[in-house]
Amino acid sequence: MANARALDKRRKSIKNIRKITRTMELIATARYKKAMDRAAAVTAYTDRLSQIVASLAAAGTEVQHPLLEKRDNPKAARVLVLASNRGLCGGYNASVLRTSMPLIRELQGSIGNIGVDVSGKRGINGLKFRGIEPENTYQQFEDQPAYAEVEKIANMYLEKYIAGEMDRLDVVYTRFVSTSKQIATVQTLLPLGSLSDDTDAESLTGGPSKEYEFLPSAESILEEVVPTSFKAKLFKCFLDSAVSEQVARMIAMKGATESAGDMIKQLSMTYNRARQSQITGEIMEIIGGVEALEG
Secondary structure (H helix, E strand, C coil): CCCHHHHHHHHHHHHHHHHHHHHHHHHHHHHHHHHHHHHHHHHHHHHHHHHHHHHHHHCCCCCCCCCCCCCCCCCEEEEEEECCCCCCCCCHHHHHHHHHHHHHHHHHHHCCEEEEEEECHHHHHHHHHCCCCCCEEECCCCCCCCHHHHHHHHHHHHHHHHCCCCCEEEEEEEEEEECCEEEEEEEEEECCCCCCCCCCHHHHHCCCCCCCCCCCCHHHHHHHHHHHHHHHHHHHHHHHHHHHHHHHHHHHHHHHHHHHHHHHHHHHHHHHHHHHHHHHHHHHHHHHHHHHHHC
């Protein structure tokens, strides 16, 4: 039978761990709600931008922009991997890395000139362990990514794409579907060929196509709308990753808290048996001593 004192010490240790995991679960829940509100707002914004481009197409305007045109025979590509700075979030980072590696290997085989950028310490270390050396790394993004920080990255990609230094940009991130479902996804953001192709123009504009008058011109509007749409989509990727990370951590810490509770119950039963056996042994020793004295 295990020592009662050792069992009690272990039980107290697990109780302390349960307090920590429970606290982390509550923190992740609060952060998830805030991140979810921001992601919902950006989703509405990106949808509205898509409606504007769909309106241009529905009005019979020829939609042309360098960011919308697909380039034949791309010579350089870039992959941006969005992971987390911290662990204790289940398989969140592992699923992102599992999705990233086949894409990187495929692009290395088909294009050759591949640059990899990574956000998050776990992603940086994970890719280095797999033999991929990132060119640019970012560690400033947590549960509430700042648009100004994401815009700097977006401007860098736009400059490289327009200058011909990059022909394709893929973002690997975890898309938030629901609290029970988050999917590691690859999304091609450059070229923005699917900007107005997600749904038909009628569904985006809320009805049949209409005639529009654009001032000063449709081209000048596109010069503002298309780059802004790219920045908003990239920002939404960061927000989706933040939401998914907090959900994964919330679920992982909830599972750890429940497991700690089960271990405490099991240890309490074992401790009670050991304590009862110890007390019985002490009583038998006392009875044996009394009988020896009487004899």
